[in-house]
Amino acid sequence: MNLFKNLNFDKLKEGLNKTRDKIVNKITEVVTGKAVIDEATLDEIEEILLSSDIGYDTTEKILEEARKRLKSEKDRSDVNLIEIIKSELSSTLTASTKDINSEIEKNKPYVILVVGINGAGKTTTIGKLANNFKQAGYKVIVGAADTFRAAANEQLEVWAKRADVQIVEKGTNTDPSSVAFETVNQAIKDNADVVLIDTAGRLHNKTNLMDELNKIKRVINKLLPHAPNDTFLVLDGNNGQNAIIQAEEFAKVTDISGLIITKLDGTAKGGVIFQISSKMQIPVKYIGVGEGITDLQDFDPSMFVSALFEK
Amino acid sequence: MFDDLSNKLESTLKKIRGQGKLTEKNISDTLREIRRVLLDADVNYKVTKDFIEEVTKKALGAEVINSITPGQLITKIIYDELTVLLGSNNSELKINGSGPTIILMVGLQGSGKTTFSAKLAKHLNSRGRKVLLAAADIYRPAAIDQLKTLGEQIKTPVFSLDVKDARKISVDSIAYAKENGLDTVIIDTAGRLHVDQELMDEVGDIKKLVNPTEILFVVDSMTGQDAVNSAKAFNEKVDYDGIVLTKMDGDSRGGCALSIRSVVGKPIKFLSAGEKLDSIDVFYPDRLASRILGKGDIISLVEKAQEQFDESETEDLEEKIRKNKFDFDDFLKQIKMIKKMGSLSSLLSMIPGVNSAMKNAKVDDNALVKVEAIINSMTKQERTTPKILNGGRRKRIARGSGTSIQDVNRLIKQFGDMQKMMGQLSGKMLKNPNFNPNTIKFN
Numbered sequence: 215m216n217l218f219k220n221l222n223f224d225k226l227k228e229g230l231n232k233t234r235d236k237i238v239n240k241i242t243e244v245v246t247g248k249a250v251i252d253e254a255t256l257d258e259i260e261e262i263l264l265s266s267d268i269g270y271d272t273t274e275k276i277l278e279e280a281r282k283r284l285k286s287e288k289d290r291s292d293v294n295l296i297e298i299i300k301s302e303l304s305s306t307l308t309a310s311t312k313d314i315n316s317e318i319e320k321n322k323p324y325v326i327l328v329v330g331i332n333g334a335g336k337t338t339t340i341g342k343l344a345n346n347f348k349q350a351g352y353k354v355i356v357g358a359a360d361t362f363r364a365a366a367n368e369q370l371e372v373w374a375k376r377a378d379v380q381i382v383e384k385g386t387n388t389d390p391s392s393v394a395f396e397t398v399n400q401a402i403k404d405n406a407d408v409v410l411i412d413t414a415g416r417l418h419n420k421t422n423l424m425d426e427l428n429k430i431k432r433v434i435n436k437l438l439p440h441a442p443n444d445t446f447l448v449l450d451g452n453n454g455q456n457a458i459i460q461a462e463e464f465a466k467v468t469d470i471s472g473l474i475i476t477k478l479d480g481t482a483k484g485g486v487i488f489q490i491s492s493k494m495q496i497p498v499k500y501i502g503v504g505e506g507i508t509d510l511q512d513f514d515p516s517m518f519v520s521a522l523f524e525k
Numbered sequence: 526m527f528d529d530l531s532n533k534l535e536s537t538l539k540k541i542r543g544q545g546k547l548t549e550k551n552i553s554d555t556l557r558e559i560r561r562v563l564l565d566a567d568v569n570y571k572v573t574k575d576f577i578e579e580v581t582k583k584a585l586g587a588e589v590i591n592s593i594t595p596g597q598l599i600t601k602i603i604y605d606e607l608t609v610l611l612g613s614n615n616s617e618l619k620i621n622g623s624g625p626t627i628i629l630m631v632g633l634q635g636s637g638k639t640t641f642s643a644k645l646a647k648h649l650n651s652r653g654r655k656v657l658l659a660a661a662d663i664y665r666p667a668a669i670d671q672l673k674t675l676g677e678q679i680k681t682p683v684f685s686l687d688v689k690d691a692r693k694i695s696v697d698s699i700a701y702a703k704e705n706g707l708d709t710v711i712i713d714t715a716g717r718l719h720v721d722q723e724l725m726d727e728v729g730d731i732k733k734l735v736n737p738t739e740i741l742f743v744v745d746s747m748t749g750q751d752a753v754n755s756a757k758a759f760n761e762k763v764d765y766d767g768i769v770l771t772k773m774d775g776d777s778r779g780g781c782a783l784s785i786r787s788v789v790g791k792p793i794k795f796l797s798a799g800e801k802l803d804s805i806d807v808f809y810p811d812r813l814a815s816r817i818l819g820k821g822d823i824i825s826l827v828e829k830a831q832e833q834f835d836e837s838e839t840e841d842l843e844e845k846i847r848k849n850k851f852d853f854d855d856f857l858k859q860i861k862m863i864k865k866m867g868s869l870s871s872l873l874s875m876i877p878g879v880n881s882a883m884k885n886a887k888v889d890d891n892a893l894v895k896v897e898a899i900i901n902s903m904t905k906q907e908r909t910t911p912k913i914l915n916g917g918r919r920k921r922i923a924r925g926s927g928t929s930i931q932d933v934n935r936l937i938k939q940f941g942d943m944q945k946m947m948g949q950l951s952g953k954m955l956k957n958p959n960f961n962p963n964t965i966k967f968n
Contacts, residue, residue, distance in 0.1 A: 454749025
């Protein structure tokens with residue numbers, strides 16, 4: 215019973231194809247045909263990194279390290295330069311050390327809270343997660359604690375049906391923490407393995423809504439001392455630098471244990487991953503690469519970077 | 526306190542020639558900083574580069590006035606240019622004179638199309654339009670339910686069909702509107718990626734079939750570098766009329782607005798902030814420019830002021846300043862408004878540049894109490910025509926307000942100076958063709 219071992223590497227590569235094209239092919243283009251790497255080349259690399267949402271600070275940091283290393287480097291070929299940039303990028307990512315399968319075995323029901331701003335893709339991600347856990351053989355319950363957005367319940371219902379899992383809901387405008395409470399309660403009664411709780415989208419600068427998250431967490435925790443076992447922050451892959459603030463603000467009210475980056479099947483490059491992971495030491499768990507129920511991929515830092523640099 | 530303040534203001538206003546010109550060298554550090562600020566605000570890399578280059582080209586050689594540095598001057602020029610670029614005269618929603626006005630919403634997933642559709646419906650309803658919402662998002666689970674629920678909340682009919690055909694739903698919604706005497710149709714389409722050929726074709730077809738009066742591209746204000754690609758792709762497909770920036774109640778700097786404006790040249794028509802359906806925000810180019818540049822806390826100052834100021838009172842005051850008819854009554858009103866907003870010193874510190882310019886000017890919040898007391902002891906006639914304030918009247922006012930005759934004399938002199946200064950200021954403002962009174966108007 216291994217989770218996400220149904221991982222489809224081709225799909226991941228497909229999703230990241232444009233990312234790779236943008237970053238790697240451009241870098242190769244820039245570097246090939248130049249014997250000596252000069253400042254102009256590094257400037258062009260800077261452009262490529264910046265337009266991937268990697269951000270000013272991280273880009274500067276990576277370039278500075280690259281410059282330093284290039285000074286003492288005999289081999290200034292494109293291959294070697296890419297190796298250097300690649301290792302700089304990899305080193306900024308935080309690896310996930312937790313084995314979710316054994317964690318679930320230890321803590322049943324294993325409660326996962328899914329949070330994020332409006333429109334990031336929380337409900338869709340929950341649908342995909344539910345499907346993944348179910349396929350891995352777990353008994354799954356989802357809780358519709360987004361009691362604010364019109365028809366959020368109905369949306370999750372459709373996903374629960376698709377994934378063939380149980381859903382707990384109380385309707386619009388009820389107290390979200392009571393939905394969370396009931397979901398966990400139901401999971402205990404039914405001996406469920408995994409609980410996924412969908413929450414309303416909230417902008418991270420709305421204090422009262424952020425406090426509400428804290429309340430949901432407390433309520434769950436009262437019922438089940440080890441829960442929530444994971445809190446995943448869903449980030450829109452199209453977002454720019456604001457995603458860093460989102461991560462920082464959500465981390466203040468809940469302990470974010472992992473990130474899920476969605477919508478990476480477009481042309482957005484998701485470079486923000488590097489920044490958040492390095493700044494906050496939070497691992498990226500999964501990436502969303504489409505609207506199908508199987509379009510959620512396990513995130514492996516080394517695989518991600520390799521996929522970026524694969525020709 | 527007023528002595529210091531007016532001295533500073535006067536020296537800033539006095540332009541002394543021969544203080545040097547803007548050169549590439551004396552603004553290079555500032556430009557590097559501005560580049561970083563724009564990139565941090567998510568302005569596209571290439572747009573940032575082009576924008577700075579263009580503005581600098583125009584600005585080089587400009588005279589640097591006394592009391593500001595070349596860096597400050599170029600920052601101001603950039604701010605002004607940014608405001609001009611973001612703003613547009615063409616931001617009104619088009620209305621179809623004959624037949625229903627059809628508004629088509631397009632954009633990526635999660636950008637906020639459905640919520641904004643409902644907001645716009647409510648906005649147009651309140652302006653006497655009879656709106657129909659058409660639910661053409663047949664892909665996202667429960668998207669139609671979401672629009673129906675919102676429609677109920679704002680008492681607006683929602684058209685939907687139990688078919689998986691967004692083209693048919695769109696076309697039929699127009700016929701439905703005509704049959705039922707509704708003059709506006711807002712078509713909410715599914716979110717789609719600009720690289721999804723099939724779905725892009727669908728939205729292209731809908732455009733051809735319903736011939737919309739207005740197509741709005743809805744974009745999340747938090748979007749990063751890729752905003753240029755999606756904005757361009759959608760524009761190539763449907764040639765939209767305007768942009769809607771959503772989630773403006775977040776704390777993103779909204780640099781994607783500049784990116785999109787630059788690459789597609791379409792006006793920003795609406796800002797959407799918050800999930801309440803009550804209001805659509807008016808777009809102020811200057812405020813968005815400040816937000817992108819992260820200049821001081823001028824935004825919060827304006828917002829704070831907005832809460833407190835009464836629009837008609839402010840307009841009235843503006844008129845008086847312009848005509849140089851500002852009297853003690855107006856002065857008292859001003860003081861009261863300022864007091865509502867918090868302490869004067871904290872207020873001043875929020876204005877960019879004031880901190881450095883006002884380093885030595887002591888702002889005594891208690892001074893206002895005295896001033897208020899003195900004005901309160903004046904008669905109605907004395908307030909509107911300060912000329913009649915002779916020795917006897919001044920003595921009476923001092924006694925009545927518990928101050929000294931010197932205090933009263935000082936205030937009257939300072940008030941006279943201030944009136945003169947305002948005369949100069951309004952003269953300057955009117956002469957400056959770039960001066961737009963809307964940029965300082967509170968509402």
